[in-house]
Amino acid sequence: MSNKETFFNYINEGYKTKGDFITLGSAMLGEETITDAYVKIPLKTINRHGLIAGATGTGKTKTLQVFAENLSDKGVPVLLMDVKGDLSGLAKPSPGHTKIDERHAKIGFPFEAKKFPVEILTISEQNGTRLRATVSEFGPTLLSRILDLTETQSGIVAILFKYCDDKKLPLLDLKDFKKVLQFATGEGRKELEVEYGRISTASTGSILRKIVEIEQQGGDLFFGERSFEVDDLIRIDEDGRGIISVLRLTDIQDKPKLFSTFMLQLLAEIYSTLPEQGDSGRPELVLFIDEAHLIFKEASKALLSQIESIVKLIRSKGVGVYFVTQNPKDIPSDVLSQLGLKIQHALRAFTARDRKAIKLTAENYPDSEYYDTAEVLTKLGIGEALVSSLSEKGIPTPLARTMLRAPMSRMDILTPKELEEQIESSKIAKKYNEIIDRDSAYEILNGKIERIIEKEKKEEEAKIVAKAKRSSSTRKSTRMNPVLKVVTSATFIRGVLGILKRVMK
Template identity: 75%
Template sequence: MDKKETFFNYITEGNTTKGDFIPVGAAMLDGETITGAHVKIPLKTLNRHGLIAGATGTGKTKSLQVLAENLSDKGIPVLLMDIKGDLSGLAQPSPGHPKITERHEKIGIPFEAKGFPVEILTLSEQNGVRLRATVSEFGPVLLSRILELSDTQAGVVAVIFQYCDNNKLPLLDLKDFKKILQYATEEGKEEFADAYGRISTASTGAILRKVVELEQQGADLFFGETSFEVSDLQRIDENGRGYINILRLTDIQDRPKLFSTFMLSLLAEIYSTFPEQGDADRPELVIFIDEAHLIFNEASKALLNQIESIVKLIRSKGVGLYFVTQNPTDVPEAVLGQLGLKIQHALRAFTAKDRKAIKLTAQNYPDSEYYNTEDVLTALGTGEALVTALDEKGRPTPLAATMMRAPMSRMDILTDAELKELLVKSKLVKKYNETIDRESAYELLNKKIAESEAEEAKEKAKKEQEELKKAQSKQRTTTTSRSRSSAMNPIVKVLTSATFIRSVFGILTKVMKK
């Protein structure tokens, strides 16, 4: 048995699976594609998370596209974080190319061109289904984490949420939250002091500044109604294919706090609402985070801690998380150690730092008698990758340098006309894109303050009226008293007596006659 035949058996036996699977390509030996030596990813272990890595231009996004397409074909919904804006072409079939045909002949998998059911989502004012969540749904713990608050400030936020719950004040958007913060230290400070203790204006001021910073990154568009229901990420079309939900993030690369806010909310909501799946035969949802290095480099510590926790826990909900980045070292070790599937495209060794990174990367893969992993990492061509997954018993499959299959959909973006047509047909656009600003904490507190001010004005007017009446009564009493006093004066009595008046008038009459 020659080396090629031995290698073929090594790959095919190591990729044997009893359940359903996704064939991603054929194994390569010494630069030659071994037709029929298919590298397979079992659906059963796709909730064990994964990594797609490689230098720019080596084919990472196309590998992501292949996985998303095949998951959709298997009836498994997908969520893609599209930071570069080059994934919308999944909705249209590939135009085909002789090189694609040649590639698939080498692999031993027939090429089929087709489009897939796609939903375009957005966090900003771009075209697409608007994703929102209310402040109440986000909760005091996650909100405190994303705002990076101190323990004291987080305690204030917890009190604010408790007050709103007790007084039936809906916290829907950031203006609601800012209003209740202001109320807690101004108009309602006595009310808060009686129920929860006095709240420091220094604490609420610091929290407000953090909220304003979040608003400047566009979070005011994210917080509000109508809230997005994560169950809508699990839709299946009329042909039994899972929807590929593409979240367009091209305009928020420089706004990491907005992305952190969304990620924290989404992962927490999925974890809290999805039922436990146990050891299921297939995932319920697979999430791909493209250009993940931007997240890990820019995200807050709260997001990193949350992702680390979620990666460890969320697989029990039947959800797989896949990070797409340039180098595995971009991903924190605590997260990297939890990733079962690894698709590693070529790395470039231009500097000493690059060579060190390649050496570290090679150590993340199983040993193979057929490859020197460090050498292969720099010799892979575009559309080729080192692949290892987990088999159905949770063991790593043989490491294989793989000729990856080509995407069945278009490897380009949709035109404006195609995007418009897609959005016109979307049921979710009709469901979520109407902005609702119902009566909530902001309006209710303003009304409460206005009523309180009106009541204070009424009381003030009443007191002024009473004081006026008292003053008038006092004045009448004084006048009466003076009148009585005058009446009692002997001189006044003589001057006002009838005898005195008649005498005076008698004297005046005599004088006038003369």
């Protein structure tokens, strides 16, 4: 048996699957693609999370696109974090190309051009179906971690949430929470002290500054109503394909705290909403986070800890999370250790530091008698990657240099007109883009403050009137009758006493 035949059997045995799967491409031996040596990912293991990494221009985004397309075809909903604005083309079919035909001939897999059901989402000022969440939905613990508060400050946040719950004050947006902070150390200070204890003005000032920081990054657009429902992320179209929700984030690349805030809240909401799935054989939802280093950039230890915990737990709800970044070292080691699928595109070695990083990256992959992993990492072409996944039994599959299939949809963005048409065709945009500004903590407390001020004003006026009455009464009591004044005068009394003395003699 030739080396090629041995390798073919090695790959097909290693990637054998009994259940449903996604075909990424065919394995390569050296520079040759071994036709029909398919690299397949079982749907059953996709909720074990994954990584798509590689240098700029090596094909990471197209791999993400292929993955999303095939999940949609299998009836699995997808959420894509589109930081660079590259993924809207999923809504249109590929125009095709001779190079695509040549690639698929090598892979041994037919190419089919098609479009996919796409929902355009936004959390910023860009057009699209708007994603929002209320401050109450964040809760005191998550909000405190996002703001990176001290233990004392976190305690104050918990007290204020309790006060709002007790007084039926809806916390919908940041404006509401800022008003509660100001009320707690202003007009409402005495009321809160009686029921909840003294609240430090210095601490509330620090919390307020942290909120302003989030606002400056555009967080005020994310907090509010109407809250996005998780059920609208896990929709299936009339043809049984999973909806691909593309969240446009091109204008928040320089706002890492907002990105981290949004991602953590979204993961927490999905985790708390979806039921335990058990061993269902397919994921409920798959998230792809492009430019994933933005989540961890400038994140506090508490925030990192929360993200790590959610990533570990959320797979039990049938949710897979895939990080897309240039280098695996962009992902914290505790998160990286949770990733079952790794798709590694080429890395470039321009410096001694780069070469050292490549050697460390190679150690993340299983040993293979067919590859020198560190060497292959620098020689991968565009649209090629080293793939290591998990079998249905949870065992790592053989490391495979893979010629990846081409996207079936357009490998380019939608034109402005096409994008507008796509947004207008949305079945949920009207529901979430409606502006809702019902009475919440801000309006209720403003009314309460006005009543307190009016009450204090009336009390002050009453005091002034009472004081004036007392003053008037005193003046009246000192105005005596002229006869009485003479009778009570000292001279008169001495005269009377003198007369009495003489009479008695």
